[in-house]
Each structure stands twice: as structure tokens, then as C-alpha cells.
Amino acid sequence: MKFVDEAEITVHAGNGGHGALSFRREKYIPKGGPDGGDGGRGGSVFLIATHGLNTLADFRFVRHYQAKGGQTGGGKLKSGQSGEDLIVKVPVGTIVFDAHTEELIADLTEPDQKVLVAQGGEGGLGNTTFKSSTNQAPRKITKGKPGDARTLRLELKVLADVGLLGLPNAGKSTFLRSVSQATPKVANYPFTTLYPELGVVSLGVGSSFVIADIPGLIEGASEGAGLGIQFLRHLSRTKLLLHIVDIAPYGDEKADLADAVRTIVSELDQYSQASGAELDKLDRWLVVNKIDAVLDQDREEIMSSLLDELDWQGPVFEISAISRQGTQELCNAIMLHLNEMNKADEKEVFVSIPNDSIDTSDEWYPE
Secondary structure (H helix, E strand, O other): OOOOOEEEEEEEOOOOOOOOOOEOOEOOEOOOOEOOOOOOOOOOEEEEEEOOOOOOHHHHOOOEEEOOOOOOOEOOOEOOOOOOOEEEEEEOOEEEEEOOOOOEEEEEOOOOOEEEEEOOOOOOOOHHHHOOOOOOOOOOOOOOOOOOEEEEEEEEOOOOOEEEEOOOOOOHHHHHHHHOOOOOOOOOOOOOOOOOEEEEEEOOOOOEEEEEEOOOOOOOHHHOOOOHHHHHHHHHHOOEEEEEEEOOOOOOOOOOHHHHHHHHHHHHHHHHHHHOOOHHHOEEEEEEEOHHHOOHHHHHHHHHHHHHHHOOOOOEEEOEOOOOEOHHHHHHHHHHHHHHHHHHHOOOOOOOOOHHHOOOOOOOOOO
């Protein structure tokens, strides 16, 4: 199924049912009085985040969602049946906007998180409601109110802990295959990856993280060139970026690796400035791939030259994704880094205590 990360749909809640105009008519009861019931409430439309969905592709085929309306009230004080609510399933990570005002309605980041997007109309009042001591035979009713109708823009940002960056054919998909159960397409031509792929890396019980692979970037991506720019938004929720560089690009013996790194950095900076995503501020590690394609002596010389030219101060890893050389050490380091970040994000809980409840007779005060 083709990956779709944006969709526009129309939701229409059900209309409320009208109130009933009715009078009691029974034998031997000549003055039965009004007995018209109220109309039923219209069904509302909800969006719910659901595991197992990873694309908005279904919304390419069904773009209009209509909840059921409430039924009209009846005689003998019968209220109309309320319309059934409509539940629309969306992937976890879906952001919901009003298509006309661009108002943010919800950010569905947790499974089973539900949001009301269209309120059903209230049911009308039957003539029984208007009965009084001065008006014992009212002929007044109210109509049901219409349900909300709005156009929504859905935007999907995949939820991953680690994002992969790199030029086309840097080996990102091969790396994802080697460390997870994901099976992205791998081939020896650029832009093999056409849409984001997710893989879960498991290092034991309670130790796992999610990696997102996006299409490769090229120079000018922030201006629309290539494929990866339209998927860069998926990296905004990651905690760590792995910048994968091919140490021996196929058919290019004189490739400038430092320039390849700068190309990606430049596109990140430009995208961050244009979108406000701040991808340039995320932790980024340099991962040099395909080290088995060069001799050890040449590799040391290439690595030394690359790091000196970049003046790289962050972590550096040398791996071969296809032979899995160095991948276990890299995954262990990622898990350790993520655990440290999670601990740093934990906040202390303070309990507010009224001043008059504190015994200060011994002149002790908390620091």
C-alpha cells in the first residue's frame, strides 16, 4: 500500500430529530392533552488513534463521513431515537487541522486517544414541553438543530525514536533491515525508498526503540528537489538522528564525503528555518557505512581526513550494514542514549502544602 501522509476529509454530524406535535386521543378521555415527544440527538463524529494503521491511504477513497441523524419524536410521549456516533480510525501520530482556518484541533499521539470533531445536533422539543397552566393545548414544537459540518486536514507524523538521514544509496534501508524485522526495498539505484519505513529494534525484554527510514535527500531538497523533503516532518518527533554516510560510493572513487555530509546539514538547516521544526537542534550521530568495501589502511586515512575536515565533535560509528559489522555496538549505544534522555525528561513532583499547616515551632524550614 502506498504511503500517504496527508489527507483532506469532510465530516458531517447527524441532525437532531424534530419534536412531535401530538395530542392524546383515546376513548372516554375527551381532553387527553398534548403528548408529543422530543426528537433524538444527532450522532457525533469522533477520530480515534489506532495501532496497526501506518498510513492515511484509506482516506484517498472515502473522503466524506456522515453520522446518523436523530429520529423525530412521536405521540404518547415517545422520544426519537438518537443517532449513532461515527468513529473514524486514524493512525497514531495523526495531527488534525481545520482545513479552512488551519486551527489545530488535536494531536493524536497515544493509542485509543479520541477527539470529537463534529458535534451532533440537539433534538427538537415536542409540544408536551410547552404545556402550562395557561396553555394546556400547545401547538408549538421546535425543529432539531443541524449537526456540525467541517472539512479536516489530516497530517501524519510517524512516531519513532531514531531517524535515518543520508544521501540516496547511503545504505539506510540496509541498516534498517539488519537491525530490525522491517523489510524495506533495497536496490543499487537512487531513491529506492519512496516512503518512510519503520522498524523496531529489540535488544531484550524492555529494551527496544523504533527507527524511521525516509527517502534520501539531495542538494536542493529544501526547495522541492528529490523525494525526502516531503517526509522530513516525520523526523521532528525523533530524539536522535543517525547521519549515514557511504564511505565508498559506487562508481565515484573521488567522492567528497565531507561535502556529502554538509549537503544534508544544509538541507536540515534550511528546512528547519522554513518550517520551524528545529531538526537542526536534534542530537545527530555520524555513522560511516560500508566499511567492508575499503581496506583497513585506506579506511583509517579516509576517516581521519573526514573528521578533520568536518571538525566533527559528536559520536562517530563505523559499520557495515550488510555484514552487520558494528551494528550491535551502535544499537547498544542508541539504547543507552535514549534511556539517559528519558531519565533527564522526568520531572520532580512537588506537593503544595498550605503555610498554616506547617509546624514552625522548632524553627525548622525546608531548604
